[in-house]
Amino acid sequence: MRRGISVFSATADNWPADADFRTMRDLDQRARDRGWDQAWWEVSRALPPEDKAALEWAVGIDSSEAWQYLVPLSSGTIALQLGCGGGPLSCNLATKVGRVYSVDPSPERLQLLRRRAEQRGMHNLTYVQAGDALPLPFPNQFFDLVNVGEALRLIPCLIAGNPRRVQRELLKEIHRVLKPSGMVYAGVENRFALKFLLGQSQEGCNLRYLTLLPRPLARLYSLLARGRPYRTYTYSAAGIEQLFRQAGFATVQTVLLYPNHRTFDRILSPHDAVQLDSLYRSGSVWKKYGKRLLARIGGLSWIAPAFGLVASPELGGHHFLKQIVSRVGCSQQAGYEIAETSLRDYGGCVVFLKNRGTPNRGAILKLGLDEGGGDALARARRNTAQMSESFKRGAPPLPRILENGNSQGHAYLLEERLAGCNGWEMIARGWPPRRLADIVWDFLDQWMRDTQSSVFLSETDFLRWVPYQSDIWCRLAGPQTARTVGELVEEFGAYMVDRKRIVVASHGDLSLGNVLFHETTGTIAGIIDWDSADTNGLPLVDAIYLSQYRYEPAFDLGFPDAFAEAHSSSALAQVLQNVSTCPGHPRLAHTQSEYGYDTHRDAFMALFLIFLKRHRSNSLALRKQTRKWVDAFRLLVAAG
Numbered sequence: 001m002r003r004g005i006s007v008f009s010a011t012a013d014n015w016p017a018d019a020d021f022r023t024m025r026d027l028d029q030r031a032r033d034r035g036w037d038q039a040w041w042e043v044s045r046a047l048p049p050e051d052k053a054a055l056e057w058a059v060g061i062d063s064s065e066a067w068q069y070l071v072p073l074s075s076g077t078i079a080l081q082l083g084c085g086g087g088p089l090s091c092n093l094a095t096k097v098g099r100v101y102s103v104d105p106s107p108e109r110l111q112l113l114r115r116r117a118e119q120r121g122m123h124n125l126t127y128v129q130a131g132d133a134l135p136l137p138f139p140n141q142f143f144d145l146v147n148v149g150e151a152l153r154l155i156p157c158l159i160a161g162n163p164r165r166v167q168r169e170l171l172k173e174i175h176r177v178l179k180p181s182g183m184v185y186a187g188v189e190n191r192f193a194l195k196f197l198l199g200q201s202q203e204g205c206n207l208r209y210l211t212l213l214p215r216p217l218a219r220l221y222s223l224l225a226r227g228r229p230y231r232t233y234t235y236s237a238a239g240i241e242q243l244f245r246q247a248g249f250a251t252v253q254t255v256l257l258y259p260n261h262r263t264f265d266r267i268l269s270p271h272d273a274v275q276l277d278s279l280y281r282s283g284s285v286w287k288k289y290g291k292r293l294l295a296r297i298g299g300l301s302w303i304a305p306a307f308g309l310v311a312s313p314e315l316g317g318h319h320f321l322k323q324i325v326s327r328v329g330c331s332q333q334a335g336y337e338i339a340e341t342s343l344r345d346y347g348g349c350v351v352f353l354k355n356r357g358t359p360n361r362g363a364i365l366k367l368g369l370d371e372g373g374g375d376a377l378a379r380a381r382r383n384t385a386q387m388s389e390s391f392k393r394g395a396p397p398l399p400r401i402l403e404n405g406n407s408q409g410h411a412y413l414l415e416e417r418l419a420g421c422n423g424w425e426m427i428a429r430g431w432p433p434r435r436l437a438d439i440v441w442d443f444l445d446q447w448m449r450d451t452q453s454s455v456f457l458s459e460t461d462f463l464r465w466v467p468y469q470s471d472i473w474c475r476l477a478g479p480q481t482a483r484t485v486g487e488l489v490e491e492f493g494a495y496m497v498d499r500k501r502i503v504v505a506s507h508g509d510l511s512l513g514n515v516l517f518h519e520t521t522g523t524i525a526g527i528i529d530w531d532s533a534d535t536n537g538l539p540l541v542d543a544i545y546l547s548q549y550r551y552e553p554a555f556d557l558g559f560p561d562a563f564a565e566a567h568s569s570s571a572l573a574q575v576l577q578n579v580s581t582c583p584g585h586p587r588l589a590h591t592q593s594e595y596g597y598d599t600h601r602d603a604f605m606a607l608f609l610i611f612l613k614r615h616r617s618n619s620l621a622l623r624k625q626t627r628k629w630v631d632a633f634r635l636l637v638a639a640g
Contacts, residue, residue, distance in 0.1 A: 023047070023055060028112055036116045066264055067147070069341065069349050069367060070255070070310050071183050072320045073097055073410070077144045080177065082131060083151035087113030094122045097145070101125075105132040105158065132158040134169055138177045146174050148186040156231040163231045164215075164243070171247030178313055184249070186309045187261035191234045194303040204232060237270065237307055249311040253322075255341075261306035267321070267341035267349075270301040321351060324407050325365065328414050332402060334361060352417070362417035363402060364528075367410050374411035377404070380531035381413060387533050390451050390505040396443070396516075396524040420525030423512020431522060433512070437546055440515050441587055443524055444542055451505035452595070455536060462497050465538065465609060492605050502595045506537025510545045539595040540606035547588040 023043065030039035044052050077097035084090045084102035086109055094100045094117065102125055104110050110127045117125050130137050131151060148170075155170050156163035174184050189202070191211045199208045207225055210218050211234055222230035235243065237254050244252045257264040321338060329336040335356035342350050351365040368374040381401055388398050403414040421429070423436050455461070468489045470482055507514070509532045516526040592602065 023051065024108070027055070028108070031112065031115055031119075036119050066257075066267065066349065067185050067187060067308060068093070068096070069267070069410075070308060070320055071145055071185055072323070073145075078142065079145040079147070080138070080143045080174075081147050081149060082174075083149040083154065084113060085109050085149075087116055089147060089149065090125060091117055091120065091122060093147070094124050097124075099124045099126065101128055101138070101143075103128045103131050103136075105129065131155070134159065134173055136173045136177055140176055141179045141182075142177050144179055144182045146178060146182070146184040148174070148184060152186055152188065153232050153234065156233065163233045167233065168243055168247055171244060171249070175248045175313055180313050183310055183312050186240075186244075186311075187257060187264075187306060188240055188309070189234045189261055189306050190304050191236050191239065192302055193305050195305065197303060202232065202234065205230070237301065237304075240307060240309060244309060244311045249313060250315040251312045253310045255308045255310075256301060256304040257306040257308045259305055261308070264306065264308075267308065268304075269338055269340075270304075320410070324367070324410070324412060325351065325353060327407060328363075328365060328403055328412075332363070332414070334358075334363070336363065364399070364415050364417050366413040366415070368412070374406075376531045377411050377413040379533075380529070383530040383533035384415075386535055387505060387507075387530055390447070390535065395447070397526045398530065399526065399528055418516050418526035418528065420516030421519050422528075423515055423517065426517050426519070426522070427512070429519070431517075436512055436515075436517065436522065439517070439522060439524060440510065440512070441546055444510065444546065445587075445591075448504040448539055448542075448591075448595075451535075452502055452539075453504075453536070454500060455503050456500050457497055459493065459497050461536065462493050465534070466492070488608065492608065496605065502539065503536040504539050504595070506534050506539070506541050508532025508534060508537065508541060510542040538597070538606055538609060539591055540597050540602060541610060543588050543591040544606055544610065 027039055027043045030042055033039075034042075044055060047055060073096045075098050078099050078101075079093055079097050080101045080103065081090045081093065082103050084104045085106075087102060090100050090102040090113060102110065102113060104113075107129050110129055114125070114127050117123075128137065152167055152170060156166045159166045171184075178184060189211075190196075193211075196202065196209070196211050201208050202211050205222070205226075207222060210221060210230060213221060215230075215233075218230045222228065241252050241254060254270060256268040256270055258266040258268065321341060325336050325338055336353040337356060339352045339354045339362075342352070349367050351367065353363045353365055355361045355363070366377055366380070368377045381404055384398050384401060391398070397418060399415040399418050401413065401415050403412075405412060423433075423440075426436055427433055466489055468485065470486055507527065507530065509529055510527075514527060514529045515524060516528065517523065518525045591597075597606070
């Protein structure tokens with residue numbers, strides 16, 4: 001035991017090679033003196049983009065929660081995280097399970113993880129320095145869950161021998177320490193991914209087409225080009241499944257991950273040709289025909305970016321998504337199958353279900369992984385009931401809630417899947433975006449007139465609008481940013497509270513993606529995703545969402561991408577300034593003046609509400625965008 005870390009490794013102290021040594025030492029020193037959140041913001045803000053990216057990868061400021069939708073989680077789960085690094089997955093997992101054992105060969109990374117976790121009040125982590133030798137230092141059948149992380153790809157670099165044999169021995173060790181009903185998750189790159197076929201090199205190799213070659217040729221190619229052999233093996237779907245089965249796993253299930261195995265936001269079935277077809281956009285004629293041929297023979301999954309594998313020592317086990325789909329299928333007496341799984345920025349995911357027996361009886365299963373995602377589902381259930389009452393006869397339908405509950409640590413909501421195509425699908429079919437936006441504007445104008453009322457805004461009403469919780473922002477975005485955002489909330493509160501205002505029923509996220517259209521007529525067939533709705537909402541919120549389809553490209557208001565592309569605070573301030581002056585958009589200008597929200601500060605307030613609502617549960621979005629937003633608002637306030 002050394003500084004609270006169990007040592008089973010002879011590896012010397014080292015920092016990751018892809019991050020600057022002095023930067024890492026500086027981060028470690030500041031974290032010890034000032035706390036992890038403050039240290040991260042101080043160090044990262046001073047770095048150029050390429051160095052900041054290297055630091056993010058080395059320390060692990062960013063991690064995807066998406067893989068956790070494939071495994072059952074509970075307060076009694078004992079989990080193992082291999083190759084934990086700076087600890088993004090370990091810290092995230094520690095909030096959802098009973099205990100996490102974090103393993104890494106580097107004592108510095110473990111020490112940084114320990115400080116990071118303890119400063120955030122996480123005391124259910126055990127730190128183990130190991131991983132550069134086998135066997136693993138754990139008893140038989142000890143863990144309920146193992147996340148392999150990058151260990152499967154990188155362990156041949158630490159242990160001598162044939163790389164495939166070393167990887168198989170690691171999987172055998174994982175099989176040994178897993179309980180019979182336990183599960184292991186591994187996210188891996190596809191050896192034959194389209195990016196490799198097009199000449200992109202594998203991370204850490206910098207050699208084009210290396211993964212495509214037979215292993216002996218790849219080894220020779222690497223020796224001649226780099227002076228060292230190729231050891232970071234990746235596999236095809238069949239190859240990685242075979243590796244797991246050779247290690248003794250009785251059940252191995254594979255899904256496709258998009259756009260990559262680390263921060264994916266879509267989980268697809270390898271056998272769903274329709275969804276796979278949507279991933280690969282074809283420009284030239286030969287590419288279209290090539291894609292069509294691959295789709296016909298089931299080959300689109302061969303060039304997928306990455307795979308996610310869930311394996312178990314027992315036969316018949318299913319990953320969590322299949323378990324819960326089977327459960328709701330039984331309760332609804334429907335033969336549901338997963339068509340697509342898509343991640344959402346509220347802290348949850350959406351699973352699109354098709355029905356084997358009756359195709360027109362599809363459904364949408366929404367899952368909340370954490371407290372924030374569960375709150376979003378509760379709001380969606382409540383708001384759908386309330387908003388349906390605000391619609392007059394003849395208005396577009398809202399989806400019916402079929403079932404809701406909690407399963408193995410995940411809140412879920414099952415709602416009917418309305419017929420129709422969303423706005424993005426209509427645009428892909430040739431419909432002009434402006435025409436679709438105008439159709440929704442006509443509906444929005446009538447809906448706001450029908451539901452408007454004049455209220456005297458109390459502080460309680462204002463705080464219901466503004467989903468700002470200082471403790472959450474402090475934990476996710478850092479104390480300095482949290483304080484600054486709090487000051488902005490107070491400033492807007494002083495402007496809004498104790499004043500008479502016109503309020504309307506508001507969807508809160510009325511983009512074309514949440515509006516369903518009849519494919520032939522273009523009329524509205526339904527409106528979905530009501531978790532951000534409010535019966536006493538700000539008129540400008542929905543109006544600004546729709547206004548993005550009438551601006552010039554330089555002032556596109558797509559969320560969050562367009563704002564993220566404003567690389568400086570001053571550039572973002574200019575975008576917001578143009579939004580508030582409504583260039584070339586008379587309907588937004590009319591909405592502002594008709595409801596008495598026609599000052600710059602009103603527009604900024606609406607945009608700020610949108611930003612807070614969209615990112616209250618998304619730590620990655622908070623970290624990447626909050627500082628820029630805060631600085632931009634300060635510039636705007638200073639300018640009057």
